[in-house]
Amino acid sequence: MTGNALFVCFGWTVLLCLCVQAYENLALHQPAQQSRTWRSYTADRAVDGRYTDLRLGGGQCAESDGGQTAEWWVDLGGVKNIHHVLIQHVDWYFLGFSVYISNTTNKEDGVLCFRDTNYTNATLPNPVNITCTYHGRYVFYYNNRTHRPYPNGYESYTGIGLCEVEVYGCRSLRNYGENCSLECPHNCLDGYCDIVEGTCLGCKPKLIGPRCRECAVGFFGNNCSKNCSLTCGNPGVCHKVTGHCNGSCLAGWEGDMCENECSVGFYGANCFQNCSMTCGIPGTCERITGYCSGGCQRGWTGVKCEEEHRPLTIVLHLTLFWALRTSWCQV
Structure with missing residues (x-):
């Protein structure tokens, strides 16, 4: 009718x-x-x-x-x-x-x-x-x-x-409006949209929002209203739907959105590296650089306590020994 x-x-x-x-x-x-x-x-x-x-x-x-x-x-x-x-x-x-x-x-x-x-x-x-x-x-x-x-x-x-x-x-799921003359946005999942507003009922992969559009760089989520994390490996760049940092975080951070600081004992990008066991407190270091903040264990030196420490007297004794050995060989 x-x-x-x-x-x-x-x-x-x-x-x-x-x-x-x-x-x-x-x-x-x-x-x-x-x-x-x-x-x-x-x-x-x-x-x-x-x-x-x-x-x-x-x-x-x-x-x-x-x-x-x-x-x-x-x-x-x-x-x-x-x-x-x-x-x-x-x-x-x-x-x-x-x-x-x-x-x-x-x-x-x-x-x-x-x-x-x-x-x-x-x-x-x-x-x-x-x-x-x-x-x-x-x-x-x-x-x-x-x-x-x-x-x-x-x-x-x-x-x-x-x-x-x-x-x-x-009759067509891909049309809307009072006389069904308007076409649903092309990015709608299966072409379906709301019969009044023309908003998509679902989106094709990597598209979001009522009209299923891509978010601008630095934004993600429904209506592109959320900011990508600045601790992503590429700060402010993330997946436009999930907000994930595409597998890379700045040093000192981990997690899908690089939202978590490194746990104790780990440092670097994605917190993949282990703190040195020769740090003053073994396995404890600065989460970004890996530097040992509490000194080194006895016998070790360097910012990451990665170098063995030899006292000066031992060095002098070794130097004298090699000098004497050389002179004996000459006689």
């Missing part, structure tokens, strides 16, 4: 002009089923494009007898980009109803896009317009009377009384 529609309600006829529906009715003449059927009032009557109330002799509504649960669904023929569901109904049993959208014939596999918890017989609209901006193939109407006590105004049983169910949206 995209323009005027004829509704017959409670014994009198009105010409109801709905607001202009730019989206297409995806449910029209599509296969439909229901959990129970009363007489010949089958599920397909709710998607035939006709609106005559069965109580006035038209018989154009899908109906069932009363019971503890009632379920009706329509197959849209494939996953569609859905905006809203419009339901013209018979008021019997209708309070407390739910609308689900799913990709399978099991509503529990999908999403609950509406559940009535507030309507009364006085406030329940007809038709009722439910915004459901989801992707899905099957649209379900469901109601139950399985958990007492029931709210005021509820019958003790429920059933199906659907005169027309219209599911408005875009």
